[in-house]
Amino acid sequence: MSAAGQRAAFPDSLCHSCAAPPRYVTSDRGSIFIYCPIFKRYPPQPVHACTAYAPRPERGA
Numbered sequence: 001m002s003a004a005g006q007r008a009a010f011p012d013s014l015c016h017s018c019a020a021p022p023r024y025v026t027s028d029r030g031s032i033f034i035y036c037p038i039f040k041r042y043p044p045q046p047v048h049a050c051t052a053y054a055p056r057p058e059r060g061a
């Protein structure tokens, strides 16, 4: 899935910039779910606050 497609789902979710890293899953109906490997579940979206959030390092940094 493209980065743009990933962000189309809950664009203001913290998960998109999280180092976890989240996994994007598309259902048969085309719905996008964001799986968190830290909590091992699909957190209710959009996530605005998360105790396990760590910003993903910039590429090349």
Ligand code: SF4
Binding pocket: 014, 015, 018, 019, 020, 021, 022, 035, 036, 037, 038, 039, 043, 047, 050, 051, 052, 053, 054
């Ligand atoms: S740790 Fe929190 S912010 Fe990061 S992917 Fe999981 S639920 Fe989202």
